[in-house]
Amino acid sequence: MIDVDGTRQAARQRALPQTDALPAPHRRFDQVCAPGYHGRKQGEVVRTRTVVLQAHTHQLLGTFGGPGNGDYRGELRRAIGVITSYATHLGVAPAFMLVRLDGLYGDAAPLLG
Template identity: 60%
Template structure:
């Protein structure tokens, strides 16, 4: 807090104005300092190592990487001489882009990364319009690697949970060093010869939930494991 010459955190609006006056390199350096400080000590005195145990008893640490977008409406102002020229505060953080089911003319995107079990926040990376989600995904992977190094946890047993925004082959290449689960954005990857050869064979495994009569079939295609109905892939 010595940076702000106060003993308490500033308000969100004051902090936003302070960060807006900094260049991107300084903001990234500040993010690294905050991340290192957060990982240097446990969340609580009796913190236990959270994670997921598979059927073989191996311990996995799961990270959520989620791409979100926020739409905003820029209302028109009457063009009269007694009013100053319009200055829209959203121009600096929003741009035209895909709004989905949200009402608005402009949109800002954000990629968030957190540890799924402890809800520990590891980073938030935003951009105007449709954003730069591949660049933000690489920044999220860097934060995850820092968390794994701080906890002395092997990368081979870190599992990334991605949403459908990252379900393309080009994006999946950025997380090839991790095990991950994601929903496919399209079905083009199913046209690969290795995948088609496996889909013509009997399923390697099938399972159903007690509350549903739907039976899911799993296929193991080299390094890809596919769920035909949900189009989910796990890189092992």
Template identity: 65%
Template sequence: MWDRQGNLWLVFDVDGTREAARQRALPQTPDRPAPQRRFRPLCAPDYTGRKREEIVRTRTTVLHMHTHQWVANFCNPGNGQYREELRRAKASIQT
């Protein structure tokens, strides 16, 4: 983007979202192996305002606004570590 003085600016959008993951009831019968949750390493228990005992994860995305290209995508369990994600977003923009 060019401003009035003729300077070139590159604009990036760093956006963080917090999303709940659905958990279905797992069947437990003697003829099946012990159930395992796929989202266990990706999500953490949290309260989203709707139902209790949900699991959530945060996702931070970096988008180059002029070309609409994704630069980076970071995910963390629970509320995430927003300062670490901002550092990673800055590093990915600089590269």
């Protein structure tokens, strides 16, 4: 059984000090976060993350994410690729792999279309 869990996390950004004595300010979250839907969470920017792991051993098979609301379908395609590769490595037919979708994938909306 493989667990695919997608999450969306909001990040807060504090005010950056700007004086002549300090170097030019920059934000560390610019590369991994972007404006997006926060839900009920407080924050100025968000990021998504998808984790793929084997449920009974908690063996991490892969983790990937994107800035903003992310690309749910793309991340799910990557998860399916990881699961297929893992099944091939074990010598098991992918049809025998049971996949459990949690988090962002819980309502099946990313599966449509």
